Amino acid sequence: MQRRHILAASALPLIGCDPGHEIEGGFHGINLERGHFLRDTRTLPAPSRTRRTRVLIAGGGVAGLAAARALRLRGMHDFALLELEDSAGGNARGTQVGGIACPMGAHYLPVPGDDAPQLQDLLEEFGLRQRVSGRWVWEERHLCHSPQERLFFRGEWQEGLLPLHGVGPQTLAAYRKFSALVERLSKAARWVIPVTSVRASAPQLELDGITFSSWLSQQGVSDPQLLWYLDYCCRDDFGAGLNIVSAWAGIHYFASRHGFHVPGDGAPDRDGVFTWPEGNAWLTQRLAARLAAEGQLHTGQIVLHIADGKHGVEVDAFNAVSQTVDHWQAERCIVALPVMVAARVLQNPGERVLERAAQIRYAPWLVANVHIARPLHDRPGAAPSWDNVIYPEGKAPAMQSLGYVDATHQSLQRVPGASVLTWYLALGDLPEGRRQLFEQPWTHWRDALLADMAVPHPDLRSKLTRIAITRYGHAMAIPAPGTLRQINRAGRPDEGRLRFAHSDWAGYSVFEEAFALGHAAGNAAL
Ligand SMILES: Cc1cc2nc3c(=O)[nH]c(=O)nc-3n(C[C@H](O)[C@H](O)[C@H](O)COP(=O)(O)OP(=O)(O)OC[C@H]3O[C@@H](n4cnc5c(N)ncnc54)[C@H](O)[C@@H]3O)c2cc1C
Structure with a gap:
C-alpha cells in the first residue's frame, strides 16, 4: 500500500x-504471413525429409502445452510439438x-477450484501452492x-469495477435484483470450470438459447450502469458484449466463480487471481522450457496437412526458417489448433469439426x-x-x-x-x-x-x-447462443488416431478450459 x-x-x-x-x-x-500461409499451399516444395515420433502435437498454445505435460506425466517422452510462431504459448505469450x-x-489466472485438479497440480509443480499444516496455501x-481494480467514473477513480459513486437507489436495487437472479440460477444447476467436465442441464441449455441482453430484458433488468458493467464483463472474458453472447455465458461468468454481490451487502471474500508482469506467459514459458530442454518443441513450424491413415498419422509441416517441408509420421496426433485451422489442414475433418467450424464466430x-x-x-x-x-x-x-x-x-x-x-x-x-x-x-x-x-x-x-x-x-x-448445446453434443470429436484439444471445444476461451482439454487429449492419446 x-x-x-x-x-x-x-x-x-x-x-x-x-x-x-x-x-x-x-x-x-504475431506473424500474420505465417497464419495466412495456409490459404495457398500450392507453390510449396515437396517434403525434403521424413521424421518419426509416437505422438505429434499440432499447436503450442495452452492446450498443446497441457497435452505435452499429460504425456510426460504418463512417462511418454517420444513426442514432438509443432508450433507456428517462434515461441510457444499462443494467446498466452509475453x-x-x-x-x-x-x-x-x-x-x-483465477485461483482454480477443485473441479480443475490438473491445474491445481500444475500450480503446485510451479511452487504456487503448498500444504501448510494440512491446508492448501497459495503463494502470496x-x-x-x-489494490486490484478501479473504475474511472464521473470524473474520479473508485475502487472496484461496478459503478457506485453517486448512483441512485434504483441502480442499487437493480444490482440487488441481478444478484438474486444469479443466486437462484447458481442453485438451479452446476456451474463449473472447466465447463466440459459436466453435462449441461436443462436450465443452462435454456439460457444458451437466447442472447444475454434479451434474457436481461425479459427479467426487467434495464439499469444503464448495470448493463454497462455486464457488457464490460462479457467483452473482457468472451471478446463480445451482451448483445452477442448467450445468457448462459453471461450467467456462467458469475455463477462459476464468485457470484455477483453488491459491495457493502456482506459479499464473501473473492478468491484471488494470479498475475505476473509478463501475464500468463509466466506459466506457458515454464511449460515450454521443459519441452525445449528435451528437444520436443519445434517452433516456426506451420502444420499444413494432417491425414489419419491406416498405419499412422501423416503430417506435413513447413519450416519457416529453412523454408523446407518436413513429413512427419506418428502413431497419434493431438490437434491443438483453433477449429478453423483444424478444419482446413485435416484431410478428412469429419462432421463434428466442420459443424463447429461453421458455428464459431x-x-x-x-x-x-x-x-x-x-x-x-x-x-x-x-x-x-x-x-x-x-x-x-x-x-x-x-x-x-x-x-x-x-x-x-x-x-x-x-x-x-x-x-x-x-x-x-x-x-x-x-x-x-x-x-x-x-x-x-x-x-x-x-x-x-x-x-x-x-x-x-x-x-x-x-x-x-x-x-x-x-x-x-x-x-x-465467442459463446453466442447455441454454443453450449453444440459443445454438449459434440464433446471432443476424437476419431481414429486423432485427439482434439483447444479452447474452441469449450465454447469460450480461458486458461483453465484450454488446459483441461489439453490434459484430457494427452491422456486419451495414450
Ligand atoms: C488478448 C487476449 C487476452 C486474454 N486474456 C486472458 C486472461 O487474462 N486469462 C485467461 O485465462 N485467458 C485469457 N485469454 C484467453 C486465452 O486465449 C486462453 O487462456 C488460452 O491461452 C487459449 O489457449 P489455446 O491453446 O486453446 O489456444 P491458442 O492460444 O489459440 O493456441 C493455438 C496455437 O496453435 C498455433 N497454430 C495455429 N495454426 C497453426 C498451424 N497451422 N501450425 C502450427 N501451429 C499453429 C498458434 O500459433 C497457437 O500457438 C485471452 C485471449 C486473448 C486473445
Missing part, C-alpha cells in the same frame, strides 16, 4: 515533458517493451497485490503495450491499481476499451518509475472489426488509445515513449 500512496502522490505538475515528441510504435508479436516484461495476451507473491482483439518513462499524473479517488478501467461517457459501444493493466504492479520497488501499461480492446461487437484491425495503420490504434487513456491521464502523451501493438484476427470463440 505504501508504494500505492507514493504513486498517487506523484500527481505533480509536468516538468520538462514534451507533449509533441515522436512516439515510436508499430505492430509486433514480450518486453523498453526492457520491461509485459503480457502480449492473457494476463491472469504471485497473487495480485492490492471469432472475436478479433488488439493488445497495446504502452511504455511510459515516468508515472502518470492521476485524478482523485482510488489509488493506481493492477486493473484500471475507464467508464465511457458517451462513446460508441463497439470501441469501448477494457482499460489497462500495469505490468509493474507486482513489483516491490518502492519508488515508481518507468512502466508498461497493457491496454486491451475486444472487437467482437464491431461490424468489420477484423477488416479494420488489419487495414488500419498502427497510428489509428495509437490515437484511439490516447483518446481513451488521456481522459484520466492527460499527461500520458508526454510520458509515452513506445507502443507495441499485437493484433489477433481470430483471438477467441
Whole structure:
C-alpha cells in the first residue's frame, strides 16, 4: 500500500515533458504471413525429409502445452510439438517493451477450484501452492497485490469495477435484483470450470438459447450502469458484449466463480487471481522450457496437412526458417489448433469439426503495450491499481476499451518509475472489426488509445515513449447462443488416431478450459 500512496502522490505538475515528441510504435508479436500461409499451399516444395515420433502435437498454445505435460506425466517422452510462431504459448505469450516484461495476451489466472485438479497440480509443480499444516496455501507473491481494480467514473477513480459513486437507489436495487437472479440460477444447476467436465442441464441449455441482453430484458433488468458493467464483463472474458453472447455465458461468468454481490451487502471474500508482469506467459514459458530442454518443441513450424491413415498419422509441416517441408509420421496426433485451422489442414475433418467450424464466430482483439518513462499524473479517488478501467461517457459501444493493466504492479520497488501499461480492446461487437484491425495503420490504434487513456491521464502523451501493438484476427470463440448445446453434443470429436484439444471445444476461451482439454487429449492419446 505504501508504494500505492507514493504513486498517487506523484500527481505533480509536468516538468520538462514534451507533449509533441515522436512516439515510436508499430505492430509486433504475431506473424500474420505465417497464419495466412495456409490459404495457398500450392507453390510449396515437396517434403525434403521424413521424421518419426509416437505422438505429434499440432499447436503450442495452452492446450498443446497441457497435452505435452499429460504425456510426460504418463512417462511418454517420444513426442514432438509443432508450433507456428517462434515461441510457444499462443494467446498466452509475453514480450518486453523498453526492457520491461509485459503480457502480449492473457494476463491472469483465477485461483482454480477443485473441479480443475490438473491445474491445481500444475500450480503446485510451479511452487504456487503448498500444504501448510494440512491446508492448501497459495503463494502470496504471485497473487495480485492490492489494490486490484478501479473504475474511472464521473470524473474520479473508485475502487472496484461496478459503478457506485453517486448512483441512485434504483441502480442499487437493480444490482440487488441481478444478484438474486444469479443466486437462484447458481442453485438451479452446476456451474463449473472447466465447463466440459459436466453435462449441461436443462436450465443452462435454456439460457444458451437466447442472447444475454434479451434474457436481461425479459427479467426487467434495464439499469444503464448495470448493463454497462455486464457488457464490460462479457467483452473482457468472451471478446463480445451482451448483445452477442448467450445468457448462459453471461450467467456462467458469475455463477462459476464468485457470484455477483453488491459491495457493502456482506459479499464473501473473492478468491484471488494470479498475475505476473509478463501475464500468463509466466506459466506457458515454464511449460515450454521443459519441452525445449528435451528437444520436443519445434517452433516456426506451420502444420499444413494432417491425414489419419491406416498405419499412422501423416503430417506435413513447413519450416519457416529453412523454408523446407518436413513429413512427419506418428502413431497419434493431438490437434491443438483453433477449429478453423483444424478444419482446413485435416484431410478428412469429419462432421463434428466442420459443424463447429461453421458455428464459431471469432472475436478479433488488439493488445497495446504502452511504455511510459515516468508515472502518470492521476485524478482523485482510488489509488493506481493492477486493473484500471475507464467508464465511457458517451462513446460508441463497439470501441469501448477494457482499460489497462500495469505490468509493474507486482513489483516491490518502492519508488515508481518507468512502466508498461497493457491496454486491451475486444472487437467482437464491431461490424468489420477484423477488416479494420488489419487495414488500419498502427497510428489509428495509437490515437484511439490516447483518446481513451488521456481522459484520466492527460499527461500520458508526454510520458509515452513506445507502443507495441499485437493484433489477433481470430483471438477467441465467442459463446453466442447455441454454443453450449453444440459443445454438449459434440464433446471432443476424437476419431481414429486423432485427439482434439483447444479452447474452441469449450465454447469460450480461458486458461483453465484450454488446459483441461489439453490434459484430457494427452491422456486419451495414450
Ligand atoms: C488478448 C487476449 C487476452 C486474454 N486474456 C486472458 C486472461 O487474462 N486469462 C485467461 O485465462 N485467458 C485469457 N485469454 C484467453 C486465452 O486465449 C486462453 O487462456 C488460452 O491461452 C487459449 O489457449 P489455446 O491453446 O486453446 O489456444 P491458442 O492460444 O489459440 O493456441 C493455438 C496455437 O496453435 C498455433 N497454430 C495455429 N495454426 C497453426 C498451424 N497451422 N501450425 C502450427 N501451429 C499453429 C498458434 O500459433 C497457437 O500457438 C485471452 C485471449 C486473448 C486473445
